[in-house]
Amino acid sequence: MRVACPTCKKDSEWSEGNTSRPFCSERCKLIDLGEWANEGHTIPGTPSIEAFESIEELNPEFGDGIPSEDRLH
Numbered sequence: 001m002r003v004a005c006p007t008c009k010k011d012s013e014w015s016e017g018n019t020s021r022p023f024c025s026e027r028c029k030l031i032d033l034g035e036w037a038n039e040g041h042t043i044p045g046t047p048s049i050e051a052f053e054s055i056e057e058l059n060p061e062f063g064d065g066i067p068s069e070d071r072l073h
């Protein structure tokens with residue numbers, strides 16, 4: 001059975017030995033997965049873990065244990 005590779009549209013053999021199926025090669029499989037992952041990162045309004053980490057870096061006092069009373073006086 002032959003199928004068209006979703007990435008490069010080239011005919012490839014659909015067999016048990018082809019671990020990249022339905023892609024013709026591992027490379028085409030990774031390309032397709034990469035495009036899928038990039039789309040996932042562009043969803044608007046979805047805060048990432050990286051965003052939260054950068055907030056802590058910009059505010060070193062954040063959670064540093066400084067008593068609030070000292071800061072008021």
Ligand SMILES: [Zn+2]
Pocket residue numbers: 005006007008009010023024025028
């Ligand atoms: Zn391909």
